[in-house]
Amino acid sequence: MASNEPLPKVLAIDDSEPIHRLLKVRLQYEPIELHGATEAQAGLRMARELMPDVILLDIEMEGMDGFGVLQALKADVNLQDIPVIFISATASMEDRVRALDLGAIDFVEKPFEVVELKARVRSALRVQHLVKMLAQRAQVDGLTGLWNRTYFDRRLLQECSEAQRHGRCVSLVMCDVDGFKKLNDERGHPFGDMVLERLSRILQGGRGSDVACRYGGEEFGIILPHTVGIEAIEVAERYRKSFEVETWHGAPGKVITASFGVAEMAPGGRLMSVADLVAAADAALYRAKLNGRNRVEAAIAANPAG
Amino acid sequence: MRLSPDSTTYRSDFADDPDMAEIVALFVSELPQRMAAMQAALAGNDIERLRTLAHQLKGAAGGYGFPKLGEAAALIDRGIKDGCDGNVLRSRLGMLTAIAGRIRP
Numbered sequence: 001m002a003s004n005e006p007l008p009k010v011l012a013i014d015d016s017e018p019i020h021r022l023l024k025v026r027l028q029y030e031p032i033e034l035h036g037a038t039e040a041q042a043g044l045r046m047a048r049e050l051m052p053d054v055i056l057l058d059i060e061m062e063g064m065d066g067f068g069v070l071q072a073l074k075a076d077v078n079l080q081d082i083p084v085i086f087i088s089a090t091a092s093m094e095d096r097v098r099a100l101d102l103g104a105i106d107f108v109e110k111p112f113e114v115v116e117l118k119a120r121v122r123s124a125l126r127v128q129h130l131v132k133m134l135a136q137r138a139q140v141d142g143l144t145g146l147w148n149r150t151y152f153d154r155r156l157l158q159e160c161s162e163a164q165r166h167g168r169c170v171s172l173v174m175c176d177v178d179g180f181k182k183l184n185d186e187r188g189h190p191f192g193d194m195v196l197e198r199l200s201r202i203l204q205g206g207r208g209s210d211v212a213c214r215y216g217g218e219e220f221g222i223i224l225p226h227t228v229g230i231e232a233i234e235v236a237e238r239y240r241k242s243f244e245v246e247t248w249h250g251a252p253g254k255v256i257t258a259s260f261g262v263a264e265m266a267p268g269g270r271l272m273s274v275a276d277l278v279a280a281a282d283a284a285l286y287r288a289k290l291n292g293r294n295r296v297e298a299a300i301a302a303n304p305a306g
Numbered sequence: 307m308r309l310s311p312d313s314t315t316y317r318s319d320f321a322d323d324p325d326m327a328e329i330v331a332l333f334v335s336e337l338p339q340r341m342a343a344m345q346a347a348l349a350g351n352d353i354e355r356l357r358t359l360a361h362q363l364k365g366a367a368g369g370y371g372f373p374k375l376g377e378a379a380a381l382i383d384r385g386i387k388d389g390c391d392g393n394v395l396r397s398r399l400g401m402l403t404a405i406a407g408r409i410r411p
Binding site: 015016018019021022025026028058060062088089090110111112 | 325326329332333336358361362364365366367368369370373376380383
């Protein structure tokens with residue numbers, strides 16, 4: 001794990017205060033951030049707020065027991081992938097089997113050996129790191145390193161709902177490489193790939209808050225949270241200019257361009273759904289193509305024809 | 307868990323661990339009230355409460371370097387699970403109380 005990443009969070013749910021004090025002392029030199037809850041409901045609440053990387057869970061607690069907590073965790077889509085280590089003074093084989101069957105990743109007996117507990121926490125953290133990495137990789141485009149279509153759809157929905165809830169703007173820029181099919185045919189797919197990678201680097205190097213995604217083929221979608229359409233046009237114009245001046249190895253003097261379509265979802269505006277927003281940006285992109293390519297067209301309120 | 311030279315008191319296995327000193331002292335200082343709560347639970351026939359307290363002590367005592375205390379608490383936990391009667395539990399709680407009374411940080 002890189003050193004600039006935040007410390008992994010470990011949440012201990014146990015109804016015994018002395019156990020929390022013990023964990024705090026025994027794990028104090030581990031590179032983790034330890035949190036504790038002394039009761040099942042409080043533990044579930046903290047799990048939702050903290051999104052811990054590992055949960056240490058006591059089996060026998062008054063009220064809801066550890067099995068109940070584990071079932072609640074596994075039933076929650078946001079929490080179900082967090083590895084759970086059972087820590088219990090109850091050493092019965094049946095309980096261990098039940099815990100593992102319910103989805104616990106490991107089991108530590110109380111009183112625990114400190115070295116063993118640390119090793120098991122580290123092992124669970126490694127698993128969690130891999131799970132997170134795989135989940136992220138499933139959302140990244142292999143060629144360009146941009147977010148993929150799956151991520152684009154989810155993120156755009158999220159940004160649009162948030163913009164509507166808080167009465168803010170969100171803009172969308174759709175972008176397409178001009179004459180890409182011809183480029184591919186004339187110069188081969190490796191050249192086409194290089195073009196896509198180069199454009200991706202430009203889109204990725206924009207403002208920190210902008211979310212550049214590969215929409216499909218040679219088409220890209222850039223989500224611009226908290227951004228009005230006028231601003232989004234300027235951003236798109238900067239991308240357009242940066243791309244057209246690129247020089248191409250093996251093709252001296254070759255100018256490759258891209259067209260851009262911009263749309264905004266604004267409070268009181270006419271675009272009210274994600275589908276509307278995408279369709280409007282797409283229509284604007286189509287107009288940019290019709291109007292000669294290598295240009296930015298917009299569908300914003302000031303331009304009702306869009 | 308170490309017997310003192312004069313065999314009258316027990317000390318924690320972690321008595322020499324500076325990281326543990328503070329919480330071991332706290333654990334020991336809380337023992338009398340923990341024992342009182344267990345005695346009250348047995349006297350009031352609140353067996354479920356007695357079991358929770360015994361179970362918690364069973365889980366924690368070893369971690370604080372008092373394994374014998376944990377084993378004595380486990381006997382009560384086990385006894386309740388096995389359906390032992392009040393006399394057995396009373397005698398086991400007596401044993402636990404005797405050990406607890408000799409524990410020092």
